[in-house]
Amino acid sequence: MSPTRLLLFGLMAIVLYSSVSLAQDNSQLSLDYYKKSCPDAEKIVREEMECAVHEDPRNAAGILRLHFHDCFVQGCDGSVLLDDTVTLKGEKKASESLNSLIGFELVDRIKNQLESRCPGTVSCADLLAIAARDAVVLVGGPYWDVPVGRKDSKKASLELANADIPTSDEGLVALITKFSEKGLSVTDMVALAGAHTIGMARCTNFKARIYSGDFQQTSHYNPASALYLTKLVSTCPLSGGDDNITPMDYITPTLFDNAFYESLIRGDGLLNSDQEMYSTFIGFESTDLVKKYAIDPIAFFKQFSDSMVKLGNITNPEGGEVRTSCRFVNA
Structure with missing residues (x-):
């Protein structure tokens, strides 16, 4: 799938905006954007993230997922953080x-x-991008330099959030299409899915997989996976319990490593969308990548870092502002 549709964002940048909402493209991002205006910005974010992850390791996955959801809707513009108001959904x-x-x-x-x-x-938006990097580092993952200078959107889109964000039950073709529409390749998709090594999933997102027989088929009924399935069933009953949670990587759930890919090779990936990358017969490229990252954590870390920068470089061409509160647009 070609990522050229992302170039449409660049074409939109020629449109004129008011002085309070400046158009933006990712060429405006830089590593030293806050060098003079806020030289301690990254230090401030890091210190708060250190405290938060020490208090609860789930905060690492939570911030990482917020950044992903943010970038998949309108670009990385902080729109995911906006609360509903009378005039904004x-x-x-x-x-x-x-x-x-x-x-x-x-x-x-x-x-x-x-x-x-x-x-x-x-x-x-920059806060989220920096915090996501720090979240990964704090649980054992790779470091990458974060280009900054993003603007915060003055609007959000519930419609795009429902349409664009990948779902837990989607097939491989749909997943590839959604990533391609954001300018992200199959390689980016498989690498970014590795973030699930520290994530949690709600019962409602894997219930169909464990009760339809799909889990047993992909895991080939091996004894170790059967024990795992028994645990999943106890966590996620057929009726009710939709908000019960379990790690997507049950081997090392609080450590950022490549164990997630090893689970896909065993066939006991928790989410259908993840297992599809390895088990579907059309997934030649994704299958090879899963195998590669399962045996080569260095290659996974390198590609994850590169793909996170690429994800973070998806800016909102409409530009915006710097919000004083992440929950509301400026008055």
């Missing part, structure tokens, strides 16, 4: 976000620290 109630996204209070805490040190300077 946010994205928090989208089907893949409702009862699933966490970390909003942590974002508030980081933003308050940034505002106290550098008022009106660091965008919420």
